[in-house]
Amino acid sequence: MPLLHHRDRIEGGLVIEVAFTDVSLSLGDAAEAEVRAEALGRVGGLTGATPVLMHQVHGADVVRVDDPAEATAPTCDALYTSRPEVVLLARAADCVPVLLADPAGGWVAAVHSGRPGLADGVVPATVEALRREGAEPSVAWIGPHVCGRCYEVPADLQEEVAAKVPEARSTTSWGTPALDLGAGVRAQLAAAGVDDVRVVGVCTREDDAWPSYRRDGTAATRFAGAIWSHA
Incomplete structure (x- = not known):
């Protein structure tokens, strides 16, 4: 069974590849160091690139x-590089892993956008960082994440986030206030001029093939969105 799913590939100045690790690779901070190291080793072997968390x-x-x-493991919520054979990883278990690419220049980025990161604009900040380098991120991938029908939040928290990202306002399938993090990220990408957005249509809470903090609490592991380039 493959350990990398929803793979995609773009050929430009370099070949840029993306994938999402499955639940069998334990990449979370709570994992034992040797378990996480083994998982990173497998990611490196599968991609032919050096993984960076x-x-x-x-x-x-x-x-x-x-x-x-x-x-x-720098303390941040987004990484970017122009180096080939480096695989950038954004981990999640309901949050939105976002991958960005400049196919012409070979720049890539991996972003972890949870509720606070969405409100604070981590995705637009990453697009801006790439553009300061002269890159033009024109393709984005949105990985599996909790959907707007499942991500219940208190009404005041919904209002706080929706005041900054109105498109994130949602309602659960049982009729209570919610947030749609994926819709919020898509709106931020559109506002930043990133038009080619490829969405993995999976809700982590609903599909137990993916880790979900909302479903499993502290027992949840973490999967990762991965992006790398090579000649």
């Missing part, structure tokens, strides 16, 4: 990766 904190900081040997 983030210490994700639900913020909007963006970090450039130049030397993967020195990139020991």
Whole structure:
């Protein structure tokens, strides 16, 4: 059974590939160090690239990766690079993993957009960081995440987020206030001029093939969106 799912590939200045790891690879901070190291080793073997994780904190900081040997889990919620054979990982278990690519220039980025990151604009911040480098991210992938029918939140929290990202306002299937993080990310990408957006239509809470904090609580592991380039 493959460990990388929903794979995609774009050929430009470099070949850019994306995929999403499955539930069998335990990549969360709560995983034992040796378990996580083994999972990262398998990702490296499958992609032919050096994996780089983030210490994700639900913020909007963006970090450039130049030397993967020195990139020991920087504290941020977005990574970007122009280096080939480096696989950037954004982990999630209901949050939205977002992958960005500039096919002409070979720049790639991986973004973790949870509720706070959506409100703080981590996805637009990553697009801006890439453009400051002269890159033009024109393709984005939105990975599996909790859908707007399942992500119940208190009404005041819904209002707080919707005041910044109106498109994220939603209602659960049982009629209570909710947020649609994916819709919010899509709106932010559209506003940033990223038109080619490829969505993996999976709700992590509804599909037990994917980790979900909402469904499984602290027992939930983490999967990752992965993006890398090569010649």
